[in-house]
Amino acid sequence: VRELTNKNCKFTNKFFKFSLKILSLMKRSFNMILETAIRPFEDKLSVFLLLLQLVSVFMVDSSIFDFFMTLLLLYLNSCLETLQNYRNDKEVNKFNNFMKIKTKKLDFNKLVLTDEIGIGDIIHLSIGDKIPSDCILIDQSTFKTTRFLKVNESILTGESIGVIKKRSKITLEDAFLFYDFCCSNLEVKNSIFMADIELTKSLDKYDERRRKRLVRILRRIRRYKRQDRRVFYGGTFVLQGTSLALVIDKSREVLKIQTSLTNITSDLTSEVKKMQNILFSSILSICIALFIYCMVLGNMSTLKICTSLAVTAIPEGLELVVRINLSVIVFQLKKKMIFVKKLVSLETLGSVDMIVLDKTGTITTNEQxxxxxxxxxxxxxxxxxxxxxxxxxxxxxxxxxxxxxxxxxxxxxxxxxxxxxxxxxxxxxxxxxxxxxxxxxxxxxxxxxxxxxxxxxxxxxxxxxxxxxxxxxxxxxxxxxxxxxxxxxxxxxxxxxxxxxxxxxxxxxxxxxxxxxxxxxxxxxxxxxxxxxxxxxxxxxxxxxxxxxxxxxxxxxxxxxxxxxxxxxxxxDTLRKGVKECFNWCKANDIKVRILTGDSMLTTMNILNDIGVQGDFYSAKKYMERNLGDVNPGNDSAVELSNTVTSATLSSNNCIGEGNRNNEQFFEVIYRASPSNKHAIVKYLGRKNKILMTGDGVNDLLAIKQADVGVSLGEGSDLSKEVSDIILTDSDIKNILILLSSGRVALHNVKALLKYLISSNIGEVIAVLLAILTNREILNSKQLLFINLLTDGLPATLMCMNKGYGRGRFLFLRTILIAAYLGLTTYFIQSKTKSFLFIVIGEMLNSLNNINLGISLLISCKQNLHLVLAVFITITLLFIMTNSNAISWILEVEKVTLREFLSLALLAFPIILIDEVFKQFS
The missing domain is CATH 3.40.1110.10 (Calcium-transporting ATPase, cytoplasmic domain N)
Known part of the structure; x- marks a missing residue:
């Protein structure tokens, strides 16, 4: 809007801004509707289920109602996924606004912080600053500046070694003239690659001397852009030096990389997809075999049941429920001032077994x-x-x-x-x-x-x-x-x-x-x-x-x-509150702790005396020599002096030493570590462990990026917050405990969802398989679709709200035993109505088993009262619905008395007892 309208016309600006908001809202709404309508036909599983129902309609003379019921279920999943994507995008936009990196811009001989940088602006760059756009250094001596800047271009090249780029021949006066030219010719803001003839059309307001000078400046800028060695690319950051720079273009190299990026799939997501494909293949094979068996026998009535079974037993919404589980935890963390930038990092948190901490500014307040x-x-x-x-x-x-x-x-x-x-x-x-x-x-x-x-x-x-x-x-x-x-x-x-x-x-x-x-x-x-x-x-x-x-x-x-x-x-410098509690929690949960610091051992030891933990102290040089075999110590005399002092000090300390142990210690400190040392050490530790790295400064960037999960503090540098996966906005170190607990809850909930869906769906397959083989009908197609709608949707979604986690054991055996009891009992009940009611009640009670996989339901029920209440209401409504004339006619069930209904609930109670027995061994 700024580039297309006159800055003096306030009404025009407001009108254009309002129009752009309306157009953006309409475009987003249309895309959401289109995405919801198309999504069911993008998934091969959904398309197959619809084709299966169509075949059933034409071959078995089945009701078209079943087809539309299946389509309704698929669109329900699609709407839920669209809603979830909208909420995620909304949070991402909020986070991006929060995370806008401000740049120091020269404005009327003073520096101001701003997040709006355009071509022609003059900015100030110093150590740790992110370069907002492509720029060149200005040749001037007014400010305290250097002739060159050393920048990290790893975002473009992948190499962490700094690149030295020298200043240009553009003076400060030239930069002001170029800025004036850009402001008066707003179209140049998009690109300065214009022919000399086109440029001269915009130079009429300048006198002959300034016109020639401006043309020379523009030609020089174009030449610098072709040379590459003078241009500082947007997205890179400064390692050494300080200077004024002239913005000459957008961050074109970074934009090229961003347009070629693909979505990253985590290990957990890929495992869930793999499990879903295995279930799909297994259940589909059984259904096809039953389908062929029924056709050979000429029993066309059971073909419809086979089709409905395939629709019901295949968990097409498993991946969506897993994403909802992660999103619920993300929103819970947001309330505690923790921003999760990537769901992938939350999935990885569940398996973290080592945290690496920077000392200064992370476990200390850095209020020097x-x-x-x-x-x-x-x-x-x-x-x-x-x-x-x-x-x-x-x-x-x-x-x-x-x-x-x-x-x-x-x-x-x-x-x-x-x-x-x-x-x-x-x-x-x-x-x-x-x-x-x-x-x-x-x-x-x-x-x-x-x-x-x-x-x-x-x-x-x-x-x-x-x-x-x-x-x-x-x-x-x-x-x-x-x-x-x-x-x-x-x-x-x-x-x-x-x-x-x-x-x-x-x-x-x-x-x-x-x-x-x-x-x-x-x-x-x-x-x-x-x-x-x-x-x-x-x-x-x-x-x-x-x-x-x-x-x-x-x-x-x-x-x-x-x-x-x-x-x-x-x-x-003082320790942050909660550091001691954080270390004690990590020790109780078998999570190892490493501290990487650039300070001396004596300084670090003095700070950590209050924590009361015992461990080993290593210099970065000795640690890397012992474990990596190759190290570049830098200033040899300084390193030798530091190591000699360390050895002398450690020899007089009885509880902390530079140990030579075979087993990994819970707590270790590695001091005098440079940024490259930190990167190499985190990379080495990541070979055997899942690493969470927490830091706040520019010297921690490489290590944060190398770790499986990178965490930065809200008080830290802008660059550390940008490269990290998670941000503790209030800089409270105790939030690491909440973070690790939430990661374990996320992993626990995924296991609980898999256990619930697999045991329930396999139970349905066992019951229908035995009924077809013995030429009995216990569940019709409408009942199977109703079971899918009622039991797979609500309980699975509410299971995402589990607050605790337990180390459940024998999960596979528990899943098989529950599925067997559910399927066999459903089959041996003679009444079709009672078989239908039993399997619904059984699956609802089965969902309660998964509130906590390692703790008894009597204790863990408080961890998800929403699910407990939903199960109670669902079972109550089920009794009311079966005694309703309209619904009983649709589902083809008979009315049952309260006593009969309670007896079925009592018959389903062993599903909880089976899990409770195994929980005693967890």
Whole structure:
């Protein structure tokens, strides 16, 4: 509407929007009616049943009523399926509106969040952002940006390795001119691939200079689109770097993939289809054999019964009922603030036997608050290491502090007030990758906490290089009091590996000889800070060749490892409520737990002390070497330093260790895991287990996508919510228990449905088969169709509302015994009316057995009171209907007394007793 109407004409806009809504509603209604009318003829099973009834009408002189009754049943199933699809589509649309990813758009020299991006818009991209449309980087130095972006194009190529793409030659002024051109020529919003002659027709309002410049811009954009190496495709996401980008097209590559996608069928759905086909083939074979047998004997009256039996005994609505079962659970989860994006994932949940959790932001709140800032100062050798007044983990330094092993000079942590240290101020203010959008600070929680701790500082940022996943540091060059420094922050072991010394209180340089002991005493989540002084000549050379803020920082400078340790910044983080209950529930239900984190072992151990579980701690490097045999550790010195500290710490811990056990432990922690490590480990664990992976950040994306079921938190990144299968919108970790329980309920209900339908239908086949072989008639075709309508529809649908689950055993044996009792008793009852009433009552009571396959009906009846009430009402109405003249005439039954009816109900009661006996062994 925006592209077809004048923005100034409000009435026209409203009229078009209203018209589009009406047209969309009419189109959707027509499609639903057409889909409902055609669906019965799309299924080979339904078509076969209709043909069978037609054959019966012409060969046996059967009533056309049976044919229309069969058609009515099929259309009833079709209407239910259409209604279910409509509800599912409605929920999907609501979810899509909820999940619209907002992009930072440049609007009048400020950034605003919006979900409406068009060609010509200028957007801001940073780490973790999803690229909304095809775009190119703008060549400018106004904002804190980099010359390139490293992006993940796995959605297009399948490769998780980042691709580096450099900026274009389009300047910020060019981008504004192109935006103005797109706004004044709305048809260009659809495509900019236009001939030069056509373009010149739209350039009349520009002067000669701007017209030539605009044509040059458009030609350059077309050239970039053909080159591919400059274009950032929509749907991909940023791994490294930050920059402004110009949107030049829609997400065409992603649209190509989406149009070629096919529906994914889960294992459970395929198994149900397979079971339905087996039942169809078996029952059809029996009916055809009986049909031939009756024709040979010339008994044409029983041919009609054979046809009706085929219609009744074949469970044509089994697949639909399974889908309804899953949809009911999805709607129940929605009320508890859990969004299920795919029914396939809900089916898989029932067999999950391992959950993998990210630590930061998943089992912790990720509300990072600066606890302390401290520096390392030298002390005498015998002085215990720790923070003055307390150990850095909050313990008494005299009892728990580690002794420094260095000869002559030891160390201790000395708290520093940030207002008294300008170098720490520079690190917090300049190396924090945050931006302000709509007046709100956005970025990593650690960076936000550091940035807000320093409202202003005296230093000036000259060069900046964003966080690098390989070196694990963020770097910058500052000017402070006419002196130049390179500052960096990052993971403690990585920064320490780059440092040679630290300053004493007298500003004397002291060599670091005990890095392991320093790391050993960092028990809270910390980042390390370092610096080195730069010459003015070095800065002048960089300024002369500057192209952007990262050009003054080369990676080869890190290899010299000549930095000075400035100190550490420690952060507080707390466990989410319900983590302990979640782990205890998993242990009680034989579900293993793995924690994958990028933090150090000491930080993780300090956070998990309150949980009270025992298990093993592994570094990602050692875990992958042991299980995968191939690992790329990245910064070797940092990894070696981290592993040495871990071994020393674990050797002094009595309850948690880096074990070498043959059996899998319930609880394991894998620390210092990079995004690629997490992906490889989840892939390895998925070989033997069904994995549920929960995460919240960009570093968890690959692992979430690799897992059988990916779960993200509502407070997490937009990308994690997009790639996951399920979203916990309130970020309550206890909802994982509800999720796993619901998955098991879904699987239990499918088993219960199969057990009920198979036992009931086989019972009908046994009764009719024996009657035909002995030349008796116990059930006519109308009664069989009535049984199908009454017993297969309502109880099976209400069974989807089961709330509990049990580990039922001997299901196949129980199914066969119930079917045998139902069929044989129906056959041996002499009266046709009583046979009909008994089989209906028996099947209704049989449905009660399946409320819970492992718990007695006396206990489990409360788990589905709707089904209990429906069975009672159905049996009561059955007695009233059989004593009604009109219905008894249609069904060809005789009236029965209340005493006779109750005796039939008592005769059907052993169906419940058979199941109750086996439930005692479950």
């Amino acid at each position: 608050i600066i606890d302390q800032i401290f520096e390392v100062v030298p002390v005498q050798t015998n002085c215990p290491a720790g923070v003055e007044g307390k150990d850095f983990g909050g313990e008494d330094s005299t009892s728990k502090g580690a002794e420094s092993k260095a000869q002559g000079i030891g160390f201790k942590f000395k708290p520093v007030h940030i207002k008294e240290n300008e170098m720490f101020q520079a690190v917090c203010r300049h190396l924090s990758e945050v931006i302000t959008v709509d007046g709100r600070t956005m970025g990593d929680p650690l960076d936000i906490s550091m940035f807000e701790a320093v409202p202003d500082c005296k230093s000036e940022l000259l060069f900046f290089k964003t966080f690098c996943c390989e070196s694990m540091v963020t770097r910058g060059i500052i000017e402070l009091e006419n002196k130049y420094y390179e500052i960096l922050k990052g993971a403690p072991e990585n920064v320490l590996a780059l440092c040679r010394s630290y300053d004493s209180e007298n500003k004397e340089s002291i060599k670091i000889e005990d890095k392991k002991n320093i790391l050993r005493n960092l028990k809270e989540r910390s980042i390390a800070c370092a610096y080195k002084k730069l010459s003015k000549r070095y800065i002048v050379e960089r300024v002369r060749n500057v192209t952007d803020m990262s050009s003054g920082l080369e990676d080869k400078q890190l290899k010299k490892r000549n930095y000075k340790l400035l100190g550490f910044i420690a952060f507080k």
